[in-house]
Amino acid sequence: MATLPYATPTDDQISWRDSARDSDLLPAHLVAFLQCGVSITLGARGRNGRPVVGAGVACRVSGMANVRVFLSRRTDAAVIDAVEAGSPIAATFSRARDHRSIQLKATRAVIRPTEPDDASEAARQCALLADDLVELGYARGQADVYAFLGAEDLVSLEFRPERIFTQTPGPGAGAELPR
Amino acid sequence: MSDVDLRSLRGAMEGFCASTLCTCDEEGLPNASMISQVHWVDEEHVALSYQFFNKTRRNLLATRQACVQLFDPATLAIYRLDLDYVETRTSGALFETMKAKLAGIASHHGLEKVFRLLGADVFRVVAMEQVQAPSARPACRDATLLSAVRACVDDFSRCQDLDDLADAVLDGVVRHLGVSHAILLMAECDGRLFALGSRGYAVSGIGAEILPGEGVIGVAACEGVPIRIGHMSTDYRYGAALGAAARSAGLVAEEPRGVPFPGLGTPHSQIAVPVSAGGRVLGVLFAESDEVMRFDHECEDALVLVAVQLGATMALLQEEDAEEAPAAPVPHVAEGSGVTVRHYSRDDSVFIGHDYLIKGVAGAILWRLLREHAATGRTDFTTRELRLDRSLKLPDHAENLDARLVLLRRRLEERGACLQLVKTGRGLFRLVCRSHITLEDAGEGEAAEVA
Numbered sequence: 013m014a015t016l017p018y019a020t021p022t023d024d025q026i027s028w029r030d031s032a033r034d035s036d037l038l039p040a041h042l043v044a045f046l047q048c049g050v051s052i053t054l055g056a057r058g059r060n061g062r063p064v065v066g067a068g069v070a071c072r073v074s075g076m077a078n079v080r081v082f083l084s085r086r087t088d089a090a091v092i093d094a095v096e097a098g099s100p101i102a103a104t105f106s107r108a109r110d111h112r113s114i115q116l117k118a119t120r121a122v123i124r125p126t127e128p129d130d131a132s133e134a135a136r137q138c139a140l141l142a143d144d145l146v147e148l149g150y151a152r153g154q155a156d157v158y159a160f161l162g163a164e165d166l167v168s169l170e171f172r173p174e175r176i177f178t179q180t181p182g183p184g185a186g187a188e189l190p191r
Numbered sequence: 192m193s194d195v196d197l198r199s200l201r202g203a204m205e206g207f208c209a210s211t212l213c214t215c216d217e218e219g220l221p222n223a224s225m226i227s228q229v230h231w232v233d234e235e236h237v238a239l240s241y242q243f244f245n246k247t248r249r250n251l252l253a254t255r256q257a258c259v260q261l262f263d264p265a266t267l268a269i270y271r272l273d274l275d276y277v278e279t280r281t282s283g284a285l286f287e288t289m290k291a292k293l294a295g296i297a298s299h300h301g302l303e304k305v306f307r308l309l310g311a312d313v314f315r316v317v318a319m320e321q322v323q324a325p326s327a328r329p330a331c332r333d334a335t336l337l338s339a340v341r342a343c344v345d346d347f348s349r350c351q352d353l354d355d356l357a358d359a360v361l362d363g364v365v366r367h368l369g370v371s372h373a374i375l376l377m378a379e380c381d382g383r384l385f386a387l388g389s390r391g392y393a394v395s396g397i398g399a400e401i402l403p404g405e406g407v408i409g410v411a412a413c414e415g416v417p418i419r420i421g422h423m424s425t426d427y428r429y430g431a432a433l434g435a436a437a438r439s440a441g442l443v444a445e446e447p448r449g450v451p452f453p454g455l456g457t458p459h460s461q462i463a464v465p466v467s468a469g470g471r472v473l474g475v476l477f478a479e480s481d482e483v484m485r486f487d488h489e490c491e492d493a494l495v496l497v498a499v500q501l502g503a504t505m506a507l508l509q510e511e512d513a514e515e516a517p518a519a520p521v522p523h524v525a526e527g528s529g530v531t532v533r534h535y536s537r538d539d540s541v542f543i544g545h546d547y548l549i550k551g552v553a554g555a556i557l558w559r560l561l562r563e564h565a566a567t568g569r570t571d572f573t574t575r576e577l578r579l580d581r582s583l584k585l586p587d588h589a590e591n592l593d594a595r596l597v598l599l600r601r602r603l604e605e606r607g608a609c610l611q612l613v614k615t616g617r618g619l620f621r622l623v624c625r626s627h628i629t630l631e632d633a634g635e636g637e638a639a640e641v642a
Contacts, residue, residue, distance in 0.1 A: 053260075055213035055223030062273055063221055065213035065258040087269065087322045102213070102223040115223060149483070150208075150264075153327060157267040158208065177246075179224060181306070186245045 019112035021184035028178075028189040037076040038173065045114065046071045046105050047133075049140025051159070052081055054169070055102035056094035066091030068103060068169070069160040070134035077172055079103070079116060082126060082134045085165040092167065095121050101171050104179050108144040113179035114189075121171035134166060197234050197316055200270055201488040202329065203261035204231045206296050206421055211260045212239070214250035222246045227296050227306060229259055230289050231488070232313060237274065238285060240293050241310040251276055257314065266325035274314035284416040286311045291407055295420035336493045339367040344500045352617060353508055353593040354600070360476065360501050361390045368493060370478040372455060375466075376401060377474040377594035378412055379551055380585075384475055387598050389453050396453025398549055398602045401475075408475050411463035415472055417491050419462045421484035449547065450602075460485035464498040468506035473591055476501065509593050529627030530609050534558045536634045543608055552592075553599040555583050560622050561610075561630055574618045596620065 031039035052068030066088040068081040081103055085092065095101060101121040106113040138161040145155035156162070176189045203210075209225040216222070224247050228240035239257070241248060251257060255276040262269055280286050290308040297306035343363035350356040357375050364370040372391035376384040382403030386396045401408045407418040458479040466474040476498045478486065486494075533542040540550035541557050549557065556577060563569055577583060578592050585592060600612040600620070609626035 053211040053213075053223040053225060055215075055221035057215050057219045057221055061215075061219070062256050063213040063215045063254075063258045065211050065223065065260045065271060067211065067260060067269075090271070090320075100220050102221040104211075104223040104225070106225060113225070117220065117222075119220075154264050154267065157269075157323070157326065158262055185243065 019107075019110040019180045020182045021178045021180045021187060022182075024112070024114065024178035024180055024189065025184065025187065028176075038073060038079075040076075042114065042176075043073045043076055045107070045112070046073055046079065047137065048107065049137040049144065050105045050107045051141060053104040053106070054081065054083065054088070054091050055104075056091050056099040058090065058094045058099070059097045064090045064094050064099075067160065069163045069166060070137035071105065072130065072133060079171055079173055080130075081169045082130060082163075082166045083169055084160065084163045085167050087160075087163075091169070092123055095123055095169060101169065103171075106179070108141065108148055111181055113181070115177040115179045116171075116173035117175045117177070118171035118173055121169055124168045124170055126166050126168045130168065131166060134163070135161070138163070197231070197237075197319065200261060200263070200272075200319075201231045202265045203263035203268070203270060204229050204237070205264070205484060205487055206292055207264040207484065208262055210262070212247065213258045214247050214256070215254055216246075216250050217253050222250055226259065228289060228293055229261060230285075230292070230311070232285065236277070236313055236315055237272065238280075238289060238311045238313045239274075240289055240308055241279060241312045242293070242306055242308060244309075251312065260322065263325070265327065265329035267323070267327045268321060268325040269323035271320045271322050272316050273318035275317050277313045277315055279310040279312050281310045284414045285313070287410050287414045288416055288418060291410060291418045291420055295422040336368075336489055339369075340493050340496045342367040343497045347500055347504045350504065350508070352614070353505060354597050354614065356501065356504055356508065357388045357597060360497065361388050364476070364478060364494070364497065365390045368490075368497075370480075372458075372479045374408075374453065374477045375474060376408060376412075376477065377591060377598060378472050380591075382409075382413065383551065384408060384412055385551070385553070385598055386450070386453065387474070387594060388601065392453040392455075394451075394453055395601075395605060396450060397605055398450040398553075398598060399452040400449050400550075401452070407461045407463040408477050411465050412472050412475050415465050415467060417462065417464045417495055419460075419486055419491055421460055421486070449550075455479050455481065457481075459483045462486040462491060462494060464491070464494045466498045466502045466505070468502040473502055473505055474594065505594075529629055531629045531631050532561060532610070533631045533633045536632065543606070543610070546606070548606065548608070549599060549602050551595075552583065552585065553595040553602075556595060557599055557610075559583060561628070564622055564624070565628075565630055570622050571615065572620055572622065574620070 027041055054066040054068055056064045058064045068083050070082045072080045100119045102117045104113055104115040138159045142155040142159040142161050145158060146152055178187055178189060206228055209227060210229045212224050212226040214222050226239055230238040232238050257274040260271050289311045293306055293308045346359040346363050350359050361373050361375055364373050374389040375387045377387050378384050384401040386399040389395050403409055404413050407420060411418040460480040460482055463475050463477045465472045466476055530544055538550050539554035541548045541554040574592055603611050611623045613621045613623055615621050
């Protein structure tokens with residue numbers, strides 16, 4: 013296990029600094045990362061003011077700026093309710109094999125129906141994550157459930173990231189990647 | 192609170208995978224992250240590992256609320272818990288338990304240098320929701336575990352003394368609980384532990400020493416709580432600390448003396464359970480495995496029950512009075528070349544010829560018996576007189592004397608030494624010398640011819 017090359021927060025800062033960007037657009041390497049089959053943790057503030065945690069199933073980025081996270085209406089009812097009540101959103105994307113993690117935050121988000129081809133793209137990303145997990149020692153059944161493979165009743169949670177942070181474990185974790 | 196019992200979520204808190212966590216700051220902005228460890232504390236509380244002073248930490252201190260999502264790898268169920276912050280513990284049983292578990296998790300994920308436990312954040316669970324229903328049936332071992340524990344304790348009731356009991360517990364955990372590698376250790380009053388017996392290793396390691404706080408065994412004894420690791424961790428490796436400590440204390444210029452610890456080279460699961468009676472730790476029952484995450488919460492419960500009964504039985508057996516000594520012939524002393532037994536007073540270590548035998552209180556006991564034998568020719572002794580002998584500097588509560596005698600007897604037997612201790616009745620034993628023995632106190636260089 014220890015021979016795998018793990019990512020560091022410094023890696024994130026270097027690749028961020030090196031990517032030429034238009035302030036409104038996300039760098040290509042980040043867009044690729046968000047769509048490569050990562051686990052997605054969602055955070056919101058519920059109607060009662062308490063924090064609510066949820067899990068995204070997959071992600072697509074449209075126009076290099078608009079992040080669309082798919083989630084299950086059944087298992088993520090609490091997050092959907094919070095966002096519909098006007099909650100800000102936090103979404104952390106983590107790659108199982110090297111722990112690279114990026115958190116996006118926005119002060120508002122909307123819930124929309126998914127597009128016709130979203131389900132097949134979501135299934136592709138879930139399958140990639142599940143395969144990674146199996147490689148890391150999960151049983152196939154565990155990996156498939158953990159990666160939400162086959163999740164139905166998807167909706168799309170959409171937002172434009174306002175702040176971006178590296179969450180990769182290590183010194184510098186949590187640092188903002190300035191836009 | 193929902194009608195789900197928090198205890199039934201323990202499987203989701205084994206540390207199989209990271210859990211997820213959300214906190215909010217004072218303005219209500221959420222922060223989503225992964226958390227290495229959600230630890231089951233009791234029916235109403237969990238603890239989260241505090242490893243870094245980060246946004247999550249700042250939010251927790253500011254708003255005292257969190258929400259975690261857990262995945263049970265056995266049932267494939269997913270749960271969400273609403274938590275209210277209670278306190279942070281930076282020492283003590285809960286902290287040490289989580290620190291050991293985190294070390295295993297960190298090592299498993301290649302993050303041994305990154306993850307360090309700074310505190311155990313205790314939370315009250317205020318709401319619980321099953322996000323995804325169980326879809327797999329876990330291997331139901333609860334019923335067989337209870338029966339296995341019963342079989343272990345049944346064996347204890349047939350034991351006449353601590354010697355029998357040590358064998359019964361080791362055989363029991365192997366036969367009834369399916370443990371492949373087990374060691375029973377007894378505690379010295381200074382916190383060191385000595386192996387009294389083992390199962391599953393190429394060598395028994397009887398007499399091997401563990402320093403206070405060393406590895407899961409040392410921590411379990413110090414804190415009086417079970418310590419369990421599901422993945423290999425170099426932080427809790429045995430042996431290295433002993434040599435380093437001995438050298439730094441200037442005890443030895445040569446290689447540290449002692450019996451090598453018999454443990455597995457690369458254990459993937461370890462559990463150490465303290466054996467206590469009357470509030471004092473008498474020893475530790477240790478088990479390990481090549482398998483990852485071999486010991487779960489239920490296994491820990493089973494071993495704790497066995498250890499509790501072991502401690503109670505040990506205390507009971509030691510209260511028994513000595514019986515009349517049965518008449519037994521004194522063995523003839525073999526003719527032939529004699530052997531020198533050396534004693535080093537600085538740590539009461541005893542050598543037969545040039546070979547290390549034992550140290551500590553067990554070494555002091557042997558030296559005391561040999562000197563008396565040299566002076567008076569006496570061979571039959573009682574544990575009671577040792578308990579009352581102030582020269583041995585036993586602690587006031589010397590109920591672990593029997594364990595030291597068992598250790599000494601087993602070391603002599605295993606070494607095939609020219610000296611043996613033979614049980615002659617309850618609380619009675621005989622020193623048998625099969626060779627001419629010369630005593631030499633290494634500190635003073637005196638020598639006395641005996642036997």
